Amino acid sequence: MADEDRDHSDLSVTRRAFLKGGALATGALSSTLIPTPADAQLPVATESDPRRSVVEMTVNGVAYRKEVPNRTTLLQFLREHLTLTGAKMGCDRAQCGACTVVVNGRNVYSCTTLAVEATGAEVLTIEGLAKGDALHPIQQAFIQHSGFQCGFCTSGQIMTTKAFLDRVPRPTEDEARRAMSGNLCRCAAYKRILESVMTASRLMQA
Amino acid sequence: MHNFAYIRPTTLRDAAAQLGKEHGKVMLLAGGTDLLGEMKDDLRVPEKLVAIRQLRELQGIRPGRGGLRIGAATLLSDIAESAPVREQAPLLAMAAETVGTPQIRNMATIGGNLCQRPRCWYYRNNYPCFKHGGSVCYSVTGENEYHAILEGGPSYIVHPSDTAPALVALGATVRISTGGRERGVPIEKFFVGPRQDPARENILQPNEILTEIEVPSAPAGSKAVYVKEMVREVWDFALCSVAAMVTTSGGIVGDARIVLGGVAPFPYRALKAEAVLKGRRLDEAAAAAAGAAAVDGARPLSKNAYKVPLTQAVVTRALLSLA
Numbered sequence: 001m002a003d004e005d006r007d008h009s010d011l012s013v014t015r016r017a018f019l020k021g022g023a024l025a026t027g028a029l030s031s032t033l034i035p036t037p038a039d040a041q042l043p044v045a046t047e048s049d050p051r052r053s054v055v056e057m058t059v060n061g062v063a064y065r066k067e068v069p070n071r072t073t074l075l076q077f078l079r080e081h082l083t084l085t086g087a088k089m090g091c092d093r094a095q096c097g098a099c100t101v102v103v104n105g106r107n108v109y110s111c112t113t114l115a116v117e118a119t120g121a122e123v124l125t126i127e128g129l130a131k132g133d134a135l136h137p138i139q140q141a142f143i144q145h146s147g148f149q150c151g152f153c154t155s156g157q158i159m160t161t162k163a164f165l166d167r168v169p170r171p172t173e174d175e176a177r178r179a180m181s182g183n184l185c186r187c188a189a190y191k192r193i194l195e196s197v198m199t200a201s202r203l204m205q206a
Numbered sequence: 207m208h209n210f211a212y213i214r215p216t217t218l219r220d221a222a223a224q225l226g227k228e229h230g231k232v233m234l235l236a237g238g239t240d241l242l243g244e245m246k247d248d249l250r251v252p253e254k255l256v257a258i259r260q261l262r263e264l265q266g267i268r269p270g271r272g273g274l275r276i277g278a279a280t281l282l283s284d285i286a287e288s289a290p291v292r293e294q295a296p297l298l299a300m301a302a303e304t305v306g307t308p309q310i311r312n313m314a315t316i317g318g319n320l321c322q323r324p325r326c327w328y329y330r331n332n333y334p335c336f337k338h339g340g341s342v343c344y345s346v347t348g349e350n351e352y353h354a355i356l357e358g359g360p361s362y363i364v365h366p367s368d369t370a371p372a373l374v375a376l377g378a379t380v381r382i383s384t385g386g387r388e389r390g391v392p393i394e395k396f397f398v399g400p401r402q403d404p405a406r407e408n409i410l411q412p413n414e415i416l417t418e419i420e421v422p423s424a425p426a427g428s429k430a431v432y433v434k435e436m437v438r439e440v441w442d443f444a445l446c447s448v449a450a451m452v453t454t455s456g457g458i459v460g461d462a463r464i465v466l467g468g469v470a471p472f473p474y475r476a477l478k479a480e481a482v483l484k485g486r487r488l489d490e491a492a493a494a495a496a497g498a499a500a501v502d503g504a505r506p507l508s509k510n511a512y513k514v515p516l517t518q519a520v521v522t523r524a525l526l527s528l529a
Contacts, residue, residue, distance in 0.1 A: 042214050050211035050254075070212040070255070073242075093243050094310060106283070106312040112242045113313065116212050117235070117257060160308070181440045182307025 005069055005080075043119035055119045059084065060128025070116055075099045077115035078125060086126035086155045090184075097183030100156035101125045107163035107182075126155035129162065137203035138162055138196075147196030149187035157183045161197050165204055173198060207245045214257040218264070218417065222385025224256045225413040229406075234258050234415060236279055237314035239306070240322045249323075249332055259315065264417055267291060273422040278317030278415075282369070283308070285316055294423040297430035297449055301372035304434045307441050317416045320370055320380070320396070321408060324363035324471075325443050326353065336361040336404035350507040352445070355514055356470040361400035362507065363471050365407060370397065370473040371449035371465040372432055373419060381418040382410065390420070397472035407472065425461070428453040433524040434467075435516060444468035446517045448500075450524045452488060459483045459492075464500060464525075469517055476500040479521060488529045497522030 043053040046067055056065045059082060066081055075092075078084045078101070087110055090098030094112040101110045102124040129136035138161050141147070148154040157180065164171070164179040171179065176197045185193060212235075215221040226232045233252040235241060236259045244250045258264060264279035267288050274294055276285065285291055286303040305311055305319060323329070324337065326345065334340035345353045345362045353362040370393070378393045396408050410416060424430060430451035436442040447467035453460050462483040464476040479500040486492045500521040504514045 042216070043212070045211070045213070051209045053212055069209050071207045071209045071245075092246065094239055094306075094313075097307070097309065100309060107309050108313050109239075109309045112239055114212070114235075114238065114242070116214075117238065117259065119214075164308075178440075179308055182309040 005072065005076075043116040053116045053119075055115050057115075057118050057121050057123055059123045060125060068115055070114065072115045073111055074101070074103075074113040074115050074118050074123070075110040077118075078110060078123075081115075084125050084127050087159075088152055088155060090153070090156075095184070096153070097156045097160065098153050100159045100183060102159050102163045105163065105166065107160045109182075124159070124162070126158055129158070136162075137206075138165070138200040141200035141203055142193075142196040145192045145196040145199060147189060147193045148185070149189050153183060153185045153187075157185070157193055157196075161200055165197070165201055169205065170201060171197075176201075207242070208248070208251050210245075210252055211254040212257065213254065214260065216262070218261060218383060218415065219385040221256050221258050221261060222383060222413065222415055224254065225415070227412055229412045232256060232412075236318040237281070238318075239310055239314045240318065244323065247330065247332065249330070249338075258415065264315075264317070270420055273420060276316055276419045276421060278417050278419065279315045281312060282306075282314050282316060282319060283311040285369075286311060291421075295372075295376055295421045297372045297376055297424065297432055297451055298369060298421060300430075300432040301368045301434075301447075301449060304432065304441075304447075305368050310441075316369060316419060319367050320373075320393075320419075321410065321416060322366055324407065325366050326363045329363065336400065337363065339405060345507065349509065351509040351512075353507055353510055354470050355501070355504045355506045355510055355517070356466070356474050357399055358471065358505070358507070359400065361404045361471060363400070363407075364468050365397065365470065365472050366443045366468070367473070368432070368434060368444065368447060368467060371447060371467040373421065374465045374473045374475060375430070375449040375451045375463040376421055376424065377463070378422070379420040380416055381420065382414050383417045384411075384413050385415075388417070393419070394473075394475065400471050424451065425453050427455055427460075429528045431524050431527050433520050433527075435520050446513055446520055448517075448521050448524045449473075450521070450528065452483065452525065452528050454488065457487055459486055459488055462496075464496065464521060466500065466517065466521075469504075469513060476521070478502050483525070488525060490526065490529075493522045493525035493529065496525055 046052045054067045088098040090096035094109040099111040232254045235255040235257045264277040266277045268275045282302045292299045328344040329337045343361045434447040435445045446469045449465045451463040462480045464479045466474040479496040482496045482499045497518040
């Protein structure tokens with residue numbers, strides 16, 4: 001990280017419980033929880049430098065507040081500022097899907113989203129799926145079918161699956177294929193990824 | 207990516223007040239799917255970004271005079287899935303659904319899709335071409351397999367938008383605001399060719415914001431289809447695409463709109479193909495004649511002649527699917 005990109009604010013994480021009862025936001029996102037634009041918080045420019053902002057967002061149910069350079073992508077914010085390295089940098093150009101996370105219920109490319117733009121958002125990453133040692137059904141399904149080879153794209157595949165199945169709980173195979181099309185797998189484990197998605201759908205119904 | 211000042215205004219007036227008198231210094235940020243890539247590659251180095259993706263005045267799909275009013279910051283995924291759009295302007299929903307990937311459609315806005323910059327690899331690799339203020343189009347003597355076959359020169363980029371041909375076919379109007387002053391422009395007049403301005407693809411001034419798209423309901427008795435031909439099967443920019451809308455009465459074509467994407471520097475209205483269809487029954491012969499008329503006047507470059515029969519076939523096929 002260039003010096004400019006270092007975190008000048010207090011590095012400690014503010015662990016404000018987001019959901020009532022303090023439960024982790026594992027799969028609790030629903031359309032009713034998505035804030036409308038009018039409710040969204042605004043990022044605050046720092047007084048000293050208009051090219052830095054204080055951003056606040058909830059990641060996996062934990063509220064964070066940090067000052068970052070405006071050019072910081074959401075992916076950099078997650079990986080370098082929060083040390084949540086589950087989302088991967090592949091192409092860094094919104095093409096491969098390795099960086100996919102769920103923002104306000106939608107799967108997006110975090111490499112091409114600015115952290116300041118995610119101010120006020122609820123972000124879900126692969127780290128937020130399991131409950132303690134209990135894996136999320138999507139994770140179980142990917143293991144059951146070996147829905148990966150090298151695994152680099154897998155967190156992105158799983159986060160797309162999460163956003164998709166939350167919207168379409170019982171998809172057809174064709175719907176699933178299209179939904180997964182924004183996540184590339186260079187090992188070409190596509191057949192097994194598709195099987196994982198369909199099994200995950202059944203596990204999540206159970 | 208170079209650093210920049212960032213501001214997220216809460217009103218359209220405040221957003222417009224941030225804008226300057228020249229292109230490129232202060233830039234609007236909506237979905238960012240195109241702009242952030244350009245910034246990472248140093249194609250654009252803005253001093254300030256004005257974030258408008260969440261601006262309340264640019265959101266939503268509302269009923270309007272004889273159709274729909276779509277806020278410019280509405281996401282493509284919302285448009286593709288919108289019941290009113292699917293009902294009143296299904297052509298737009300079809301086109302929006304073909305843009306990029308699910309993630310792209312969850313990020314990108316309709317306004318940004320109309321204002322996106324060309325995908326030409328010379329432009330994207332920062333060659334000092336017309337689009338960067340230079341006076342050369344490197345595709346002419348270079349690698350031009352994805353460039354224009356119609357209306358090219360002096361720049362031979364192709365317009366990359368999928369929603370633009372659909373909106374031209376539907377006869378949409380775009381609304382443009384300076385914060386105080388507002389104007390409505392037929393979308394056909396929104397796009398400009400390289401002979402009018404080789405550096406840019408639309409009429410937006412540096413202090414203007416595209417705020418809304420007015421989409422008239424498709425006429426009664428009309429059928430429409432968007433067909434997109436790509437190198438890959440699932441997602442890519444179009445090699446060529448066609449937005450076709452045909453209105454028939456008693457089996458005879460009364461009106462036809464045929465608009466091509468990916469083959470010209472702007473969404474290209476194939477007027478000759480439209481004329482061929484009017485007053486005829488839409489059958490195989492009519493569709494084939496319209497396909498041939500659509501590429502009348504095509505002047506391919508050294509490596510993109512394949513696009514001529516491809517476009518002809520795609521137009522013919524699209525029309526037959528409406529018969």
